[in-house]
Amino acid sequence: MTIKKFLAKTPRLALNQVKEELGEDATIISNRSINGWTEILARGESAVNTDSQSQKTQKLDETQLAKQLQAKKAQEMITLLNSKPAQKTISSSSELPEANVTKIDAVQSIQIQGVLKEIREMRSQFQVQIDNLSRASLEYSSNKRDLMSQFLSAGFNLDLAKRVITKLPSDFSAKEATPWAINLLAKNLQVLENESEIMSRQGIFALLGPTGVGKTTTIAKIASRYVLKHGNQGIALVSTDTYRIGGHEQLRIYGKILGVEVFAAKDAQELQQTLDQLKDKKLILIDMAGLSQKDQMVGAQLDMLHEANRDIQKIICLNASSTLDTLNNVSKAFASRGLDGCIITKVDEAIGLGGVINVALQNKLKVYYLTNGQRVPEDIAMIDKVALIEEAFNQGKTKDAVSTISPEDLPAFFSNSSTNMNQGIAQYA
Incomplete structure (x- = not known):
């Protein structure tokens, strides 16, 4: 029987270590978080070093057989010792039984000591958990x-x-x-209070994030809102997605529908030349290539924006349906050159909003928009942050059910006005 500690960055990695080291039948004794790392204390019958399932089964069978033989011998010796006549006869005729008794007692003593040690360790771990719970209570x-x-x-x-x-x-x-x-x-969640910060002022915005998070569709939605308010003369779209087949074409199709010019830039030099060419535009939206937060190209992508020598605001798209750990990793990966805000995407696919709100608060990211589907331009809105957080708590109450926000629910917690929010904060400030 083996008890070991495993330390990893995420619970999944720690569990993988447990399976590799102790096998699928390992028992989890404790699980706790230490400075952002996950520590798991697990118990297994033996380390998994065999090459096949048959070897594991054979080893277990041999162990069980040995235990059964030892238990049988021990029972026989106990019966023998409890029988006074037999004990006297054997003791007087031969010293062999006494030697066997001594040997078995020694083996049993070692085994018992090992079991007691494991029990004491387990009791100690349980006691620590109980003490923590008691202190919290x-x-x-x-x-x-x-x-x-x-x-x-x-x-x-x-x-x-x-x-x-x-x-x-x-x-x-x-x-x-x-x-x-x-x-x-x-009160601590920053949001876009007035859309004129984007629509009525000259600015360049680059949307960052992993593949499939909804950057291109979100750019099309923002561009559509601009065109509806100001026409298509003051806006331009730029794609740097030269990695994905058809990535640039998707944005070009949206641009054709809106009557908006679409440009492509594969490196910092081309991006700078393109931006110089578009200096008369009020709003420039840059669609960055989708990259995993683990991809080494993330750094090169951020360098590309930095080397363009223009004031480009970096907005990261956060998938509301992703886990809290994943969202934190994404934010950290794309924040090496600083982030100016975020857009929460795929709310219609999420069963809870607490994780993405947590990341926005933790990283002090200003939330510009929230998207809730594929329709352009309908499924995008500014946020009433009090209503958004209330929705997160309400979803937590019914977490066993798959809770999503339909387009019909948007007016209930999306709003361009923050009057109610300010009144609520003033009550407790």
Whole structure:
């Protein structure tokens, strides 16, 4: 029986280590997060070093057989020792039984000591967990514990939940705690308050993010909103997607429909020349190639924008249906040259919004838009952040059900006005 600790960046990697080291039948004793890393304490019968399933089965059978033989011998010796006449006869006639008894006792003693050691280690681990839970119970009131549960169910991480809950006024009731927490999060969430920041001012925006996150479609939606308000003369689209087959053509099709010029740039020099050519345009939207956050080309892509020697605002698209860990990795990978904001995409595919809101708060990203489908330009809107966070908490209450936001739900929590939000914050500020 083996007990080992495994440390990895994510729970999935840690579990893979457990399976490789201890096998599929390993038992997880504890699982905790340490400074962003995952530590798992697991117990297995033996390390998995065999080459085939048949060898594993044979080894287990031999072990079980040996244990059965030892148990049988031990039982026979106990019966022999309990039988007084037999014990006297054998003791007087030969020393062999006594030697066997000593040998078996020694083996059993070693085995028993090993089992006791494992039990003590397990008890120690359980005691640590119980102590932690006890301290948390003493530290938090029932209202705070309930609010903590709501945060975790909504998809927020433990660190953010703790920071909010420690600020909760002690005299607040359960009914007051949740609205207070929602408004505190909203107070710290930056959003685009007025669309004129994009539509009425001269600016260059580059949309970044992994493949399939919705960058090209989002650019088409923003361009459509601009064309509807100001016409198609003051806007241009630029594609740097030379990696994906047809990537540039997709943007060109949107541009043709809108009557907007579309340009291609494969490197920093071409990008700079293109931007110089478009200096009379009020709005330039750059569609960057979709890259995994693990791709080494991410750095080259960011260098390309930096070397263009223009004030380009970098907006990352965050897939609302991705996990919190994935979103954090994406944000960190694309933030080496700084990020100016984010656009939350694929809300219609997400079963919870807490994770993506958590990442925006944690990385202090300004949320420009939220997209909720493939329709151009309908499925994009500015955000009423109080309503958005309320939706995240409501989804947490029904997390067992697949909760999505349909286009018909958009007016309920998307708004260009922030009046209600400011009133809510003022109540608790």
